[in-house]
Amino acid sequence: MILHFDLPDWMIISYLFIIGSVIGSFLNVCVHRIPSEPRFLDQLRSLWNRPSHCPRCDTDIFWSDNIPIFGWIKLRGRCRNCQMRISPRYPLVEFANGCLFVLVYLFEVPGGFHPLLSESSIYSEIGPQIYPGLNGWSPEAFVWLRYAFHMVMIEALLVASLIDFDLRIIPDGSTLPAMIFAVIASTTFGILHIVPVWFQDESLARTFSIVTPDWVHPLISGPRVPEWISLHPHLHGLAVSLIGLIVGGGVVWAVRLLGFLFLREEAMGFGDVVLMAMVGAFLGWQPTVVAFFLAPLFALLAILGTAVFVRDRSIPYGPYLSLATLVTVLFWKQISPIGTRFFDLGILLFPLILFLTGLFAACLAMVFAVKKAMGWLPPEIEMGVWRAADQNCFVAGENVDRHSCRWKSEDWEGCASGRGQIHEERWRRGQAGSSNSMNRPNPW
Secondary structure, X not given: OXXXXXXXXXXXXXXXXXXXXXXXXXXXXXXXXXXXXXXXXXXXXXXXXXXXXOOXXXXXXXXXXXXXXXXXXXXXXXXXXXXXXXXXXXHHHHHHHHHHHHHHHHHHOXXXXXXEHHHOOOOOOOOOOOXXXXXOOOHHHHHHHHHHHHHHHHHHHXXXXXXXXXXXXXXHHHOHHHXXXXXXXXXXXXXXXXXXXXXXXXXXXXXXXXXXXXXXXXXXXXOOOOOHHHHXXXXXXXXXXXXXXXXXXXXXXXXXXXXXXXXXXXXXXXHHHHHHHHHXXXXXXXXXXXXXXXXXXXXXXXXXXXXXXXXXXXXXXXXXXXXXXXXXHHOHHHHHHHHHHHHOOHHHHHHHHHHHHHHHHHHHHHHHHHHHXXXXXXXXXXXXXXXXXXXXXXXXXXXXXXXXXXXXXXXXXXXXXXXXXXXHHXXXXXXXXXXXXXXXXXXX
């Protein structure tokens, strides 16, 4: 299938870099504001509460100073009003995001003179151009549509990764909106997947007929791709997104649960569960599984490279899941021949998954037994009985003034005023300048 583009590659790449750097400026806002609110809706609301402003002097930033990359260079990395230093990470994120737009374009969208669709990094012989077909979309529109679809995912992954690096959390505001978008877009267009939600090797029945009972043969026989996928493309798009969401979040949840049961510690955070569920909603369950198993490799390389300088055992795992997802998208055509051998098993995948899960649990149990025998486990804290005296001590401690280490009292303010401490006490109670404090009668 030959593609025809009217604009030269250099012009498209220039436009994409500019668009990516502008969006990168907005991503900086997301990274700064989303973690500042605990609730999901408040996280989203914080993005448009007010324009960008200096956190020290609270002055709104001029539009000309907000130009990506060049605005920071023009200000020399300082606020125009109060001269507060502005972190160089802001222009670096803008520049990196522009490069990311270009990088994904060069891999996903074939370039050159009359390129072929098969040159795309996510091309598959059983891809949407065949199952269910483009359904009236031109090949050029198809590759651009899928490119934009994947860039939404990559932008969400970048925001989640930067927040995870800073605070070791992945707020829902950085992942849930993209996940909802993925389900809606995948259902609406029906051609955004990489591979169908289900496919199998047509020779399975013949290959496994000797080792499987007769009642299994009808289940493992059939066409390469089920016929209903071509007949109901929108339903198939919904199935790809929802099953990918469930599998992506479920595999991380399973590792999290097994790690807690056998290692007595949290192996992965719940934010990682939502992150991979979002990835599954975009890519489908097969590429998501590949990305999940690639992530430990990148994490291990990072740990080995920084082991001399970093002593902290806990690492933010979200960035490595994000990196593995990006590598899966960029190199799917090279990875898929290996993964297809596994996914081609069809219904036989289920007993294999159960076997591998049991094997993984046995390995974790063995690690726990070795750590316990070597005395490497932290001592268990015995929980005593909470008595009335403990409750009284707790309540008393909660009412101690943290500045003077004395219990708070409702003394007449005239005593503090006579000692010259009336304004200090009001300030410590957070009443300085408040209307409630200013309207009180003068004790003298």
